[in-house]
Amino acid sequence: MTSTRINKKIADAGITSRRKADNLIEEGRVTINGKKITEPGIKVTDKDQVKVDGVIITKEEPVHILYYKPTGEISSAEDDKDRETVIDAFDDIDARLYPVGRLDYDTSGILLVTNDGEFTQHMTHPKYEMKKTYRVKIDGVLLRHQQDEMRRGIRLSDGKTAPCDLKVIRDKSGKDMILEISIHEGRNRQVRRMFEHFGLNVTKLTRIRFDFLTLEGLKEGDYRYLKPHEVKKLIANSKK
Ligand code: URA
Numbered sequence: 278m279t280s281t282r283i284n285k286k287i288a289d290a291g292i293t294s295r296r297k298a299d300n301l302i303e304e305g306r307v308t309i310n311g312k313k314i315t316e317p318g319i320k321v322t323d324k325d326q327v328k329v330d331g332v333i334i335t336k337e338e339p340v341h342i343l344y345y346k347p348t349g350e351i352s353s354a355e356d357d358k359d360r361e362t363v364i365d366a367f368d369d370i371d372a373r374l375y376p377v378g379r380l381d382y383d384t385s386g387i388l389l390v391t392n393d394g395e396f397t398q399h400m401t402h403p404k405y406e407m408k409k410t411y412r413v414k415i416d417g418v419l420l421r422h423q424q425d426e427m428r429r430g431i432r433l434s435d436g437k438t439a440p441c442d443l444k445v446i447r448d449k450s451g452k453d454m455i456l457e458i459s460i461h462e463g464r465n466r467q468v469r470r471m472f473e474h475f476g477l478n479v480t481k482l483t484r485i486r487f488d489f490l491t492l493e494g495l496k497e498g499d500y501r502y503l504k505p506h507e508v509k510k511l512i513a514n515s516k517k
Contacts, residue, residue, distance in 0.1 A: 280320040283307065286327055291337035291373040291392060306330050339393040340372045341503040343487075345495040346388040352379035363388060366500065377401060378463055386411070386484030387492060390500070396508065400487075405515035406461040410486035411468050412446070413456050415477045419445075423475050427458075431474050435464060438471060457485070488514050 287298035299317040301307055307314055308328045309321055321327060327334050344363060351362045354375045367374050367390065377389035378401045391397060399405050430438045442459040458468060469479045485492060488511055495501065
């Protein structure tokens, strides 16, 4: 039988974060099989009965959501400046949800939202190379040879980017341009920085695909639950 650290077990039940679970343990509010514990590192199995403040905990049902994030929302569960976060859209769902990775405040498009830590690992860890496609509007022109350079990989402050797919969707004779770029990395502000590398400003950025998922049928601010076969397929598509 697999064992789990007690703080993970408490977090998986949707009670609080792992870090805050450690505080509950230190405060003596957690029991295992009726015995109070104060050691945060203890491991438990599914057979152990864990209580927090005298109440038995059970694993929260996993929830997987595809959200069409509008611009003007922060991609984190909490904001210290009390600004609107993506999680505010899910106030009526009784689960401890958080965004899978992040999109900038000014970026719209597909954001997965979940309470499933293992799923999140598969979707975000660089080794799994999940492909994400962005539609990018720039207020200038990315020249042919620059497009090729971008496809091969360019040197940013945090290292060279991996080869990517790049397609020109609209080229308005020297004024602005719309492109689609597919990357499997997820560095901070990566797409914006890739265009800034050529002195170009991104004026609109939308994540239009996450692996096989698209925004079809959704308007900005809408969401839908992923179907079990979609969750399975995403996990299967993450490279081992
Ligand atoms: N790349 C960016 O620059 N911003 C995002 O929000 C996502 C990818």
